[in-house]
Amino acid sequence: xxxxxxxxxxxxxxxxxxxxxxxxxxxxxxxxxxxxxxxxxxxxxxxxxxxxxxxxxxxxxxxxxxxxxxxxxxxxxxxxxxxxxxxxxxxxxxxxxxxxxxxxxxxxxxxxxxxxxxxxxxxxxxxxxxxxxxxxxxxxxxxxxxxxxxxxxxxxxxxxxxxxxxxxxxxxxxxxxxxxxxxxxxxxxxxxxxxxxxxxxxxxxxxxxxxxxxxxxxxxxxxxxxxxxxxxxx
DNA sequence: ACCGTGATGGTCT
DNA sequence: GACCATCACGGTG
Numbered sequence: 376x377x378x379x380x381x382x383x384x385x386x387x388x389x390x391x392x393x394x395x396x397x398x399x400x401x402x403x404x405x406x407x408x409x410x411x412x413x414x415x416x417x418x419x420x421x422x423x424x425x426x427x428x429x430x431x432x433x434x435x436x437x438x439x440x441x442x443x444x445x446x447x448x449x450x451x452x453x454x455x456x457x458x459x460x461x462x463x464x465x466x467x468x469x470x471x472x473x474x475x476x477x478x479x480x481x482x483x484x485x486x487x488x489x490x491x492x493x494x495x496x497x498x499x500x501x502x503x504x505x506x507x508x509x510x511x512x513x514x515x516x517x518x519x520x521x522x523x524x525x526x527x528x529x530x531x532x533x534x535x536x537x538x539x540x541x542x543x544x545x546x547x548x549x550x551x552x553x554x555x556x557x558x559x560x561x562x563x564x565x566x567x568x569x570x571x572x573x574x575x576x577x578x579x580x581x582x583x584x585x586x587x588x589x590x591x592x593x594x595x596x597x598x599x600x601x602x603x604x605x606x607x608x609x
Numbered sequence: 610a611c612c613g614t615g616a617t618g619g620t621c622t
Numbered sequence: 623g624a625c626c627a628t629c630a631c632g633g634t635g
Contacts, residue, residue, distance in 0.1 A: 416627070425627070435620065453617030455628050472627060535628050578627055604613085606625075610635080622624085 383443035383462050387469035390462045391417040392589045396567025401541045401559045408481035414590040414597045416576045420468035424581035428468035438549050439468035448548040455535035476531045477596045485530045485540040528595040
């Protein structure tokens with residue numbers, strides 16, 4: 376079973392909601408992490424002032440100008456990666472931002488990468504020990520955990536968080552998600568036939584009022600909405 | 610729960 | 623030199 380490339384080649388506003396419920400699965404020597412997509416945003420190139428492709432092709436956004444089904448990874452805010460799936464016919468630089476999902480495989484590895492309950496050293500002390508409680512407590516989890524543990528729902532709740540959970544970085548820019556041997560695969564998952572919620576895209580200055588964000592209603596992994604805030608000069 | 614703010618560097622004008 | 627398709631944290635309610 377696989378996702379057909381033609382399914383991704385349609386108009387991006389039609390394709391985007393179809394991604395809900397699909398699975399993105401990445402395998403590395405460390406193991407496998409898979410995410411069920413619960414929240415996405417559409418970006419429509421030349422017709423969309425909010426798109427990175429609005430002003431034409433550059434080295435950074437080149438993947439969007441290629442065939443559908445490839446991963447467009449970009450680096451932003453000096454520290455975060457976000458990923459899109461290219462969509463639409465070749466030459467039509469549209470893409471779908473993957474904003475959030477539910478981890479359905481590899482939760483422990485995802486949690487390690489997210490730094491929760493494990494190492495939390497950006498730099499400095501080179502501690503190797505992992506203070507994670509490998510042994511489950513004999514009475515089940517404490518009613519209120521004393522150590523703050525990141526809830527499962529937050530592991531991939533937000534575009535940059537999802538990239539961390541899956542271990543996605545700049546070297547993954549351009550990967551074909553539909554190629555049989557690819558280390559990152561887009562899979563059909565269980566078809567989602569329920570309602571789809573729509574609303575404004577998150578964090579945009581341009582076209583902030585367009586309802587091009589799609590999510591599974593009431594899903595706890597959907598990211599919180601944040602309007603664009605202009606930065607103060609220093 | 611919401612709200613404000615600092616961090617940090619690539620990309621484009 | 624401005625602008626980011628963000629996040630974690632600390633303050634307040």
